[in-house]
Amino acid sequence: xxxxxxxxxxxxxxxxxxxxxxxxxxxxxxxxxxxIFFANNALSYGWLALFAVASALATxxxxxxxxxxxxxxxxxxxxxxxLHLFVTREGPVLFEIIGLPIYSGAIIQGFAISLRFxxxxxxxxxxxxxxxxxxxxxxxxxxxxxxxxxxxxVHELALMMSISLRFxxxxxxxxxxxxxxxxxxxxxxxxxxxxxxxxxVVPLLVPLFVSAFKRAEELAMAMEARGYxxxxxxxxxxxxxxxxxxxIAFLSFSCVLIGxxxxxx
Amino acid sequence: xxSDQVEFRxxxxxxxxxxPWVLNNVSFSIKSDEWVAxxxxxxxxxxxxxxxxxxxxxxxxxxxxxxxxKVTADTVWDVRKQVGMVFQNPDNQFVGTTVxxxxxxxxxxxxxxxxxxxxxxxxxxAAVRMSDYIMHEPHRLSGGQKQRVAIAGVLAVQxxxxxxxxxxxxxxxxxxxxxxxxxxxxxxxxQLNLITITHDLNEIIHADxxxxxxxxxxxxxxxxxxxxxxxxxxxxxxxxxxxxxKLANELNKQSxxxxxxxxxxxxxxxxxxxxxxxx
Numbered sequence: 385x386x387x388x389x390x391x392x393x394x395x396x397x398x399x400x401x402x403x404x405x406x407x408x409x410x411x412x413x414x415x416x417x418x419x420i421f422f423a424n425n426a427l428s429y430g431w432l433a434l435f436a437v438a439s440a441l442a443t444x445x446x447x448x449x450x451x452x453x454x455x456x457x458x459x460x461x462x463x464x465x466x467l468h469l470f471v472t473r474e475g476p477v478l479f480e481i482i483g484l485p486i487y488s489g490a491i492i493q494g495f496a497i498s499l500r501f502x503x504x505x506x507x508x509x510x511x512x513x514x515x516x517x518x519x520x521x522x523x524x525x526x527x528x529x530x531x532x533x534x535x536x537x538v539h540e541l542a543l544m545m546s547i548s549l550r551f552x553x554x555x556x557x558x559x560x561x562x563x564x565x566x567x568x569x570x571x572x573x574x575x576x577x578x579x580x581x582x583x584x585v586v587p588l589l590v591p592l593f594v595s596a597f598k599r600a601e602e603l604a605m606a607m608e609a610r611g612y613x614x615x616x617x618x619x620x621x622x623x624x625x626x627x628x629x630x631x632i633a634f635l636s637f638s639c640v641l642i643g644x645x646x647x648x649x
Numbered sequence: 650x651x652s653d654q655v656e657f658r659x660x661x662x663x664x665x666x667x668x669p670w671v672l673n674n675v676s677f678s679i680k681s682d683e684w685v686a687x688x689x690x691x692x693x694x695x696x697x698x699x700x701x702x703x704x705x706x707x708x709x710x711x712x713x714x715x716x717x718x719k720v721t722a723d724t725v726w727d728v729r730k731q732v733g734m735v736f737q738n739p740d741n742q743f744v745g746t747t748v749x750x751x752x753x754x755x756x757x758x759x760x761x762x763x764x765x766x767x768x769x770x771x772x773x774x775a776a777v778r779m780s781d782y783i784m785h786e787p788h789r790l791s792g793g794q795k796q797r798v799a800i801a802g803v804l805a806v807q808x809x810x811x812x813x814x815x816x817x818x819x820x821x822x823x824x825x826x827x828x829x830x831x832x833x834x835x836x837x838x839x840q841l842n843l844i845t846i847t848h849d850l851n852e853i854i855h856a857d858x859x860x861x862x863x864x865x866x867x868x869x870x871x872x873x874x875x876x877x878x879x880x881x882x883x884x885x886x887x888x889x890x891x892x893x894x895k896l897a898n899e900l901n902k903q904s905x906x907x908x909x910x911x912x913x914x915x916x917x918x919x920x921x922x923x924x925x926x927x928x
Contacts, residue, residue: 517746518746518747518750546745546746547744549746550743550744550745550746550786550787553786553787553788554740554787554788557788598741599738599740599741602736602738602741602742603741603742603744605705605736606734606736606741606742606744607744607754608705608729609703609705609729609732609734609736610729610733610734610744610754610755610758610802610803610806611726611729611730611755611758611759611806612754612758613726613758617760618757618758618760619756619757619760619761619762619763619766620757620763621749621750621753621756621757621763621766621767621770622750623763
């Protein structure tokens with residue numbers, strides 16, 4: 385169903401990237417997203433691109449799969465490129481397209497912005513490709529832990545995320561069941577003008593919402609019956625540990641950053 | 650302090666003031682290591698009893714004691730540590746993203762150490778024969794398997810009392826058999842009290858005692874064997890006895906008097922083939 389978009393799809397392999405602590409991956413990607421804006425010449429962009437491609441190779445996921453997953457994003461990247469081509473007015477005019485002057489600065493700017501965009505998407509999709517949603521949830525809970533001091537409901541947020549993840553397939557199955565039930569009563573989801581089709585979704589959404597609320601209520605009762613009383617005094621089965629591998633990852637990423645600052649102008 | 654695990658003293662309950670009583674002056678007690686089945690048709694108040702024991706709702710009148718502790722808003726967390734519950738809908742009580750995480754949920758709530766948690770998870774999953782599915786997500790399990798995981802989740806916290814609140818009602822016949830054998834095994838191997846709430850009389854045959862509910866009151870309290878003789882009365886309150894019991898009752902009417910009320914097919918067969926020898 386969502387095969388064309390790989391962001392959010394986990395692909396299990398036995399790579400080192402998979403074995404990294406999810407927190408390590410989140411921090412590195414967060415820093416990467418910030419520091420990519422420091423790149424300002426071909427060399428520094430090339431250096432970061434090298435890092436991104438090397439990471440992609442290290443995941444042991446087939447590059448073809450990753451490339452195919454990025455297909456919907458290509459459109460955006462090309463769109464950004466063309467936009468910059470016509471809007472930026474720097475450097476000498478190189479040539480004209482249908483009366484519009486194209487500046488040399490525009491081509492450089494277009495390339496830079498598109499590449500930056502591409503790298504951002506590639507690296508973030510590597511994150512979700514190599515980390516299960518539940519690991520990401522745990523990592524977020526652990527990283528946001530300091531915010532507890534200012535009464536930010538970190539545990540509740542994480543629990544909400546993990547329960548949502550757990551119920552996605554259940555609600556999908558339910559949606560399918562309801563849509564079949566409604567189709568058998570004559571609701572037409574697939575043909576007719578857009579307006580009618582949007583209208584046809586209403587008898588799908590209403591029962592889905594009703595049952596979701598009912599589920600929520602029963603789940604809350606079951607959780608209470610199993611002794612759930614908030615995050616206080618709770619232990620956790622899933623635990624995150626920063627291992628040697630994570631330190632190696634941090635160290636190599638620091639080298640990447642040092643390299644970036646040496647190469648940029 | 651007494652040896653009663655659960656005691657209801659003149660308990661009445663209704664969901665709000667305008668409505669009729671869901672439970673009306675109900676008193677009973679359950680002793681240690683006893684298996685009690687509570688049966689009744691829909692709306693007879695049987696599920697309300699389960700929620701009252703666990704402090705999910707509180708009685709309007711009367712008192713409830715669980716293992717000597719009076720159930721009130723203050724003691725409710727102590728009570729819940731001793732009571733495990735399995736509900737009707739297999740999907741709506743599965744909290745974790747995998748089987749392992751779900752069994753862990755109750756342990757996490759109680760602040761059990763991680764190493765101890767892993768031990769208990771493995772042991773309780775083995776007890777319900779679900780060890781092979783430890784990493785499975787809930788949507789890859791059948792209803793019966795999900796309920797077995799729910800039972801494992803309850804076993805893991807080692808409660809004194811387990812309540813199965815219509816745990817088989819939403820399952821297919823295969824899932825139902827699975828759960829009944831699992832429950833039977835668990836009861837054999839663990840020292841605990843068991844309350845099974847159901848409207849299916851086929852599920853009460855292993856119970857030590859049966860409490861029959863009707864319109865918020867206890868209709869009768871007896872053994873499964875004795876209960877099956879009261880076919881007429883049960884039919885009046887909307888309950889149907891198993892086929893074997895019916896057959897035995899019909900035979901009795903034809904003056905084929907059996908020595909005891911058979912509870913399953915084997916007992917009936919034994920009664921029949923020894924019939925002439927006993928004469």
